[in-house]
Amino acid sequence: MSQVLRLLPEREHDPNLLVGIDTSDDAGIYRVSDELALIQTVDYFTPIVDDPYMFGQIAAANALSDVYAMGGEPKTVLNIVGFPVKKLGADMLAEILKGAADKVKEAGAIIVGGHSIDDQEPKFGMAVTGYVHPEKFFRNVGAKPGDALVLTKPIGVGILTTGIKRGVVTPEQEEKVIETMAMLNKKAAEALEGFQIHAVTDVTGFGLLGHACEMAKGSNVSMTITYDDVPILDGTYNLAEQGVIPGGSKSNFAWLKDDVEFASSITESSQYILCDAITSGGLLVSLPKEEAKAYVQKLHEQNITAAQIIGEVNELNKKSLYIK
Numbered sequence: 001m002s003q004v005l006r007l008l009p010e011r012e013h014d015p016n017l018l019v020g021i022d023t024s025d026d027a028g029i030y031r032v033s034d035e036l037a038l039i040q041t042v043d044y045f046t047p048i049v050d051d052p053y054m055f056g057q058i059a060a061a062n063a064l065s066d067v068y069a070m071g072g073e074p075k076t077v078l079n080i081v082g083f084p085v086k087k088l089g090a091d092m093l094a095e096i097l098k099g100a101a102d103k104v105k106e107a108g109a110i111i112v113g114g115h116s117i118d119d120q121e122p123k124f125g126m127a128v129t130g131y132v133h134p135e136k137f138f139r140n141v142g143a144k145p146g147d148a149l150v151l152t153k154p155i156g157v158g159i160l161t162t163g164i165k166r167g168v169v170t171p172e173q174e175e176k177v178i179e180t181m182a183m184l185n186k187k188a189a190e191a192l193e194g195f196q197i198h199a200v201t202d203v204t205g206f207g208l209l210g211h212a213c214e215m216a217k218g219s220n221v222s223m224t225i226t227y228d229d230v231p232i233l234d235g236t237y238n239l240a241e242q243g244v245i246p247g248g249s250k251s252n253f254a255w256l257k258d259d260v261e262f263a264s265s266i267t268e269s270s271q272y273i274l275c276d277a278i279t280s281g282g283l284l285v286s287l288p289k290e291e292a293k294a295y296v297q298k299l300h301e302q303n304i305t306a307a308q309i310i311g312e313v314n315e316l317n318k319k320s321l322y323i324k
Contacts, residue, residue: 018134019070024214025140026066026201029132037134041066044080044125048161048279049178052092056099057182059124062204062280064107067130068189069202069283071138074107074130079114082123096124107184138192140201140211141218147198147313148292149223152188152299153180153282154306155208156236156273162246163239173235180233180306181280188283188307191298195291203281207252209274209321211284213259216313216320219286224322225274225311227266232273240269248277259320266323274323282306286313 018037019029027041043063047055060077067074079100083093104111109128143149160177163169169177185202192200199219201211208230216223239245252275262271287295292309299307314322 018137019139023139023141024218026069029070029134029137031134035133037132037137039067039070039072039130039132039137040127042080042125042127044123045279046121046123049164051178052095053099054178054182056096056101056124057103058178058280060100060103060126061182061184063126063128064104064109065185065202065204065280067128068185069138069140069200070130070132071136071189071192071200072130072132074109074128076129077104077109077111078127079111079116080123080125080127081114081116082119082121083116084118084120084122087120088122100124100126103182103184107186138197138200140199140215143199143215143219143221143223143286143313145221145313145315146289147286148289148309149212149225149311149313150285150287150292150296150307151203151208151231151282151310152185152285152304152307153183153203154231154233155203155276155278155281156233157181157279157281158207158246158249158277159236159239159244159273160233161279163235163244166244168239168242168244169235173233177233185283187302188299188304191295191302192285195287195295197285197287199286201284203278203284205248205277207249207275207277208284209256209260209323210252213256213320215284215286219313220316222314222317222320222322223311224314224324226324227270227274229308229310230274231306231308236273237269240272245272246277249275252277256321261319261322263324271323
């Protein structure tokens with residue numbers, strides 16, 4: 001997409017556009033007044049699970065996540081639907097919309113409308129608008145040497161959902177990955193209140209290392225991630241060893257090859273896991289080390305038990321990321 005965007009004419013400068021397409025941030029932010037700015041984002045995709053209700057839940061959690069990653073509160077939602085009603089029936093679409101509506105309600109937002117088209121391949125997602133103070137939003141840049149890196153959800157989602165499609169995942173593993181994707185980042189974002197936050201992003205399609213690399217480059221730093229400290233969903237490594245790796249994860253791995261240095265102890269399967277393309281992943285947060293420990297403890301007390309400190313921020317070196 002960056003190759004396409006660079007061909008577009010320069011946009012007229014607007015001082016109220018606080019975050020736009022010039023950076024790799026998770027959403028756009030537009031100032032309305034001295035006290036209010038709007039966060040705007042959109043996301044949609046094809047089904048990744050068979051249960052239509054859970055697909056709606058996951059798609060909603062994924063779309064809402066960008067607002068949380070920017071430090072905002074979701075307010076209004078528009079559904080985006082592409083669906084072959086004659087082929088799959090209205091009842092299935094109704095279940096998708098019901099799942100999404102329940103997740104939006106959980107977030108404290110409201111659905112105000114949407115748009116649908118007849119499409120041979122089902123697609124669903126949302127455009128979300130949120131509120132944030134124009135001087136208190138988060139960005140995915142600003143990480144400082146000495147910071148710790150916290151990840152709030154486990155990775156391995158892309159590999160496990162590929163395993164679901166191939167019928168090689170246990171019922172327990174399927175239940176856990178669906179639960180992980182459907183979990184809002186609401187509590188993880190709200191728990192940041194009172195901490196000194198330097199940078200935040202949510203981990204999605206570019207995988208853990210892809211989003212960490214964007215954060216490192218944008219902050220003009222390098223980062224060290226300790227593989228053994230990264231929370232990974234049960235069954236992920238065995239599937240990766242069997243070659244159950246989605247195309248997006250392989251693309252991430254190839255894209256990052258010049259920016260990442262892996263220790264010799266990190267197997268190829270582990271490298272693919274760290275690059276795994278994720279749907280509705282957790283927040284990646286850069287904050288001072290002592291505060292990171294308190295933040296993780298706070299999350300554990302709120303039953304977000306997968307949250308862990310996974311690495312640290314260093315002065316700029318030859319590579320953006322070092323994996324040990």
